[in-house]
Amino acid sequence: MEMTVEQKGDVSVVNVHADHLDASVSEEFKREMAPLLEEHRYILLDMGQLRFVDSAGLGAILSCLRKSGSTGGDLKLCNLAKPVRASFEIARMHRIMDILSTEEDGLQAFSR
Amino acid sequence: MKVLVADDDAITRRMVEVILRKWGYEVVVADDGDRAWQVLQEEDSPQMAILDWQMPGMDGVEVCRRLRSQTERPYVYVVLLTARDTSQGLAEGANAGADDYLIKPFDPPRLKMRVNAGLRILNLQSQLLDSVEKYKKADAQLELARVREVETGAKIQQTLLLGLPPAGLQGARIAAITSPSEMIDGDFYDFFVHNESCFDVIVGDVMGKGIPGALIGAAVKSHLQRALSQLIYNDRGQLPEPEDIINFVHKDVTKELINLETFATLCYARFDHAKMKATLVDCGHTATIHWQPARNATELLKGDNVPLGFIEAERYKQIEQRFEPGDLFFFYSDGVTEAQPVYGDMFGVDRLRELIRRSGRNEPHKLIERVRSAVIAFTHSETFADDLTCVAVKVDEAPVGAPIIHSEILVPSELGQLQTIRTFVSKCIERDEGALFDDEDHYQLLIAVNEAASNIIRHAYQGQTGESITVSSDLFADRIVIRLLHSGTPFDPSVVRAPSFDGTRDGGFGVYMIEQCVDEVQYLRAPDGKSTIRIVKRETIR
Numbered sequence: 001m002e003m004t005v006e007q008k009g010d011v012s013v014v015n016v017h018a019d020h021l022d023a024s025v026s027e028e029f030k031r032e033m034a035p036l037l038e039e040h041r042y043i044l045l046d047m048g049q050l051r052f053v054d055s056a057g058l059g060a061i062l063s064c065l066r067k068s069g070s071t072g073g074d075l076k077l078c079n080l081a082k083p084v085r086a087s088f089e090i091a092r093m094h095r096i097m098d099i100l101s102t103e104e105d106g107l108q109a110f111s112r
Numbered sequence: 113m114k115v116l117v118a119d120d121d122a123i124t125r126r127m128v129e130v131i132l133r134k135w136g137y138e139v140v141v142a143d144d145g146d147r148a149w150q151v152l153q154e155e156d157s158p159q160m161a162i163l164d165w166q167m168p169g170m171d172g173v174e175v176c177r178r179l180r181s182q183t184e185r186p187y188v189y190v191v192l193l194t195a196r197d198t199s200q201g202l203a204e205g206a207n208a209g210a211d212d213y214l215i216k217p218f219d220p221p222r223l224k225m226r227v228n229a230g231l232r233i234l235n236l237q238s239q240l241l242d243s244v245e246k247y248k249k250a251d252a253q254l255e256l257a258r259v260r261e262v263e264t265g266a267k268i269q270q271t272l273l274l275g276l277p278p279a280g281l282q283g284a285r286i287a288a289i290t291s292p293s294e295m296i297d298g299d300f301y302d303f304f305v306h307n308e309s310c311f312d313v314i315v316g317d318v319m320g321k322g323i324p325g326a327l328i329g330a331a332v333k334s335h336l337q338r339a340l341s342q343l344i345y346n347d348r349g350q351l352p353e354p355e356d357i358i359n360f361v362h363k364d365v366t367k368e369l370i371n372l373e374t375f376a377t378l379c380y381a382r383f384d385h386a387k388m389k390a391t392l393v394d395c396g397h398t399a400t401i402h403w404q405p406a407r408n409a410t411e412l413l414k415g416d417n418v419p420l421g422f423i424e425a426e427r428y429k430q431i432e433q434r435f436e437p438g439d440l441f442f443f444y445s446d447g448v449t450e451a452q453p454v455y456g457d458m459f460g461v462d463r464l465r466e467l468i469r470r471s472g473r474n475e476p477h478k479l480i481e482r483v484r485s486a487v488i489a490f491t492h493s494e495t496f497a498d499d500l501t502c503v504a505v506k507v508d509e510a511p512v513g514a515p516i517i518h519s520e521i522l523v524p525s526e527l528g529q530l531q532t533i534r535t536f537v538s539k540c541i542e543r544d545e546g547a548l549f550d551d552e553d554h555y556q557l558l559i560a561v562n563e564a565a566s567n568i569i570r571h572a573y574q575g576q577t578g579e580s581i582t583v584s585s586d587l588f589a590d591r592i593v594i595r596l597l598h599s600g601t602p603f604d605p606s607v608v609r610a611p612s613f614d615g616t617r618d619g620g621f622g623v624y625m626i627e628q629c630v631d632e633v634q635y636l637r638a639p640d641g642k643s644t645i646r647i648v649k650r651e652t653i654r
Contacts, residue, residue, distance in 0.1 A: 023566040024527035052534065054562050055621035083555040090559065090628045091611065091621045 001028050005036065011110045012040035013103060021050055021057035029060045037064060041073040044106040048079035053087040065097060074098075078106035113231065114138045114156070118148035118172070119164035119193065124216065128162060131220050132227070145170030152179060152188060159186065160230050162214075165194040165205070173208045180209035187237060189230040193218075265323045272330035275302035282308045283385035283508050287476035291484060291500040298329035298376070299445045299499040304340060306351055309385035315397065315443040315503050316378035319419075328369070332376050332420065335361045354380045355430040358393045362420055362428060369421025377419040379443055383435075383505060390433045390441065395420050398449060401442040401465055402433060403472040410465045410472075437510040440472045440479070447498035448483065453491045463490075475631050475650060476504035509590065517543055520584035525573045525598070533565050533583055534558050537594065540585040548592065548651045556629035557592065557649050563622040564596050564633075564645045572600030572643065591631075591650040602643040603635055 002017040014036060021029055036043065045061070047053075053061075061077070068075040076098040080088070088094040100106040115137045119125040122143070129139045140158055142148040146169035151157060161179075163172035170178075176190045192205045192213045205213055211233070212226050269290070277286040288301055298318025305311040314336060318329045339360035343352035352360075358380055369375055379397040383390050392400060394415030402411045417428050435441075444464070451459040464483065471482050480502045488494055521536050523529040541554055549557065565581060573579045582597040611620035626633050632648035 020531065022527075022530050022562060023570065024530055052558065052562075054530070054559065054566065055625055056566065058621060083551070086552065086555055087559060087625075090556070090625050093621075 001025055001032055003032050003036070005040070008044075008107055009111075011042045011044050011107055012036070013044045013046055013106075014040075015046045015049070017049055019049065020052040021060065022052060022054040023056035026056040026060040029057070030063060033060075033064050034067075037067050037071070037073070037075075041071075042110050043068060043073070043075045044100075044103065044110065045075060045077045046079050046103060046106075047077055047084060048081070050084050051081055053084050055091065058087060058091050058093055061097070062093065074110070076100060076106050076109055078103050113160065113234075114140060114158040115227070116140050116142065116148060116151055116158040116161040116163075118142040118145065118151075118161065118167065118175070120144055120167045121164065124164070124193070128223065131223060135224070135227075137227075144168040145172065145175050148172075149175050149178065158188065159234055160189045160191070160227070162191045162193060162227075165192055165196075165201075173205060173210070176205070176210050177208040187234070189234055191226050191230065261323055265326050268323065268326040268330060269299075273298070273300035273326060273333065277503070278303050278305050278311065281305065281311060284311075284383060285476055285506045285508070286313070286504070287480050288503040289480050289484070289501070291496055298325035299447070299501040300329040300333055301443075301501065301503050302333055302336070304337075310351070311383055312354070313381045313383070313441075313443065313503060313505060314378065315381075315445070315501065316376050317397065317445045317499075317501070318374065318376045320374045324372075325374075328372070328374060328376065332361070332365060332378070335364050336380075339364070353430060354382050354391050354393045355428050358395065358420075358428040362426065366421050366424050366426070370424070372421075375419040375421030381441065381443070381505075383441075383507075385507075388435055390435055391430050392433065393417070393428050393430045395428065396422070398444055398446050399461065401444075401461075401468055402435070403440040403442065403468050404436065405438045405440075405472060406436055408469065410469050412461070412465070435507055437507055438473075439507045440468070440476070441505040441507075442468055442479075443503040443505075444483075445499055445501040447496055447500040448487060448502065450498065451487045451491050451496065451500070453493070459487055459490050474652060476506045478631075478652075479504050479506075515586035515588050515593075517587045518584070519543075520582060522580055522582050524577065525569045525579040525581055525600075526577050527566065527569055529569075529581075530562055530565055533581075534562055536583060537561050537585065540587060541592065543587070548587070548590070549649070550652075553649065553652050557594075557647075560626045560629040560633070560647050560649070561594050561596070563626050564647060567603055567622055568596060568598045568600060568645070572598055572603050574601070576600075591648055594647045594649075596645045596647075597642060598644075599642050602637045603645070605635060 004015045006013045065075045078100040079102060080099060088097065088099065098109060100109050115132055117125055117128045117139055120143055125141055129141055132139050140151055142151055145167040148163060149170055152161065163175055165172045172192050179188050179190065190210045192210045193216055194201060194213055195216045197215050202213060212229065214222060214226055274290060277288045290299055298320060301315045303311060303313055316329065316332060318325045320328065336357065339357045343356055343360060377397040378395040379400055380393045381390055392413055395417050396419035399412040399414040402413055413431065413433055415429065415431050418426055449459055449461050449464055467483060467486055471479050483502055484500065487500060519540050523532055537558055541549055568581055579600065584595045586593040605623045611624050630647050630649045634646045636644045636646060
């Protein structure tokens with residue numbers, strides 16, 4: 001799973017280049033994210049390319065959020081396609097995650 | 113009692129010390145203000161202080177002022193010794209918080225008067241503190257009793273007041289919920305199934321809150337059961353009419369209810385699928401809503417009887433209503449229609465009718481959830497002033513016949529195949545020209561099938577590859593049925609821990625998400641050892 005990082009001020013915007021984040025790739029996602037979470041304090045995860053996220057994918061994102069929080073950092077999400085957002089809502093995870101509609105909103109949310 | 117005597121004049125100090133000891137007091141002495149302050153800060157410090165006004169270091173007034181600023185420490189009764197008898201001086205002492213004063217030189221009787229007065233005040237104060245403490249304890253116990261009452265009430269409601277909607281009926285599907293208000297009240301419902309095609313629904317509401325309300329509700333319910341069995345016995349096995357049951361109960365309970373100064377509203381409804389007829393007795397309950405999709409209209413069913421417990425002479429009469437396949441009956445407590453935001457009108461029966469007319473095609477549990485959400489949105493509040501009780505009875509639609517399209521695939525048990533399975537499900541739906549599902553429902557179905565397959569691969573097969581899963585799809589005019597067949601360990605959803613929504617755990621979301629996304633999910637096991645997860649999603653009308 002390819003991920004690219006773009007530094008925007010204090011915030012590192014991480015682009016997930018994948019069509020889906022399901023149980024077949026959730027472990028890989030966690031592995032790829034681990035070094036990024038250590039290097040970057042504030043991460044904005046751009047999920048714009050994803051079209052499907054299942055419970056394993058949600059679990060992987062949740063574990064990243066916890067890891068980031070435990071080191072004093074923060075992780076926010078942006079650019080979710082409508083169905084992907086539905087996954088978060090079905091599992092009621094939108095309540096514990098900061099989900100912003102655009103990258104710009106995401107960056108602004110960090111500066112607050 | 114311990115008394116502090118602080119004076120830099122050794123003679124006065126000694127004199128007071130000796131006198132007080134003679135009177136039975138424990139005495140601590142200090143020869144300047146700083147030492148006096150130190151003594152007063154120690155543990156088990158004196159409760160009374162006789163302080164010379166003028167001392168080296170802190171003077172008596174300053175010691176007093178500092179004592180009064182320590183509100184969290186026990187009160188110290190302060191007597192100032194002064195050589196100047198001026199009102200200005202006295203005012204300064206009083207402002208610093210001194211309780212009394214004594215002008216030097218003084219004789220023992222004067223000292224005794226001052227000390228006795230202090231002792232009396234200290235005693236009174238300690239009695240007062242004791243009673244306050246007692247009141248606080250009593251108050252805490254009362255609060256605990258109140259909390260227990262609410263808990264007991266909730267338990268009564270769950271166990272005695274609310275029947276379980278019968279599942280697996282032929283010809284109808286039923287759903288029921290109650291969202292209790294902060295105070296328990298006596299909303300109740302129950303279901304009597306007589307045979308495959310005939311069952312009764314009872315929905316009631318007792319006037320009065322708390323445990324009394326709940327107990328009366330439970331009593332009315334048990335009277336209904338007794339009436340039913342007694343009348344069946346009297347009539348040699350014949351099923352009594354709803355109005356006979358209610359009149360029997362009325363005879364038993366109305367007098368009691370009048371004595372208790374309470375009443376119960378109730379709707380007793382019988383559904384007979386052989387005759388496609390509902391028979392209702394309305395005891396002053398909210399009007400039942402009958403939604404008829406064929407006419408796209410709702411009708412309010414209302415009798416003209418009063419609640420149970422109003423008038424002893426009342427004769428209860430039943431009303432009859434024909435129904436068609438696909439019709440829906442909606443029973444509710446006034447907590448729904450009388451829900452009200454802080455400022456504004458009540459939710460009202462018209463709003464409820466319109467909501468049911470628009471959403472009636474949904475499964476009963478979904479419809480109820482919509483009503484609940486609508487009430488929450490309307491009142492801007494997740495807590496209710498009154499219990500919110502809804503029961504929906506949906507008459508089965510006319511049979512839709514054989515599936516239009518059947519398809520199936522066989523995939524190896526690998527997580528990499530989840531994508532293949534999702535593509536398969538999407539293709540099955542896309543072959544339907546009538547477009548059963550919109551994008552949102554389509555995605556929900558994908559989630560459900562994906563989670564079911566993922567559970568089979570990860571848990572039933574425990575990650576073993578080389579096994580396989582058969583996924584089949586049957587598309588009907590109004591629903592899709594997906595079956596996932598496997599030969600791994602049967603999956604038991606009841607052992608899965610509920611997900612934690614606060615983010616403290618990653619797992620447990622799969623089973624929960626399946627239930628949220630589809631109308632039915634069953635975990636079946638065939639005698640040959642193979643297991644099936646069967647998922648049904650019905651057409652949703654938005």
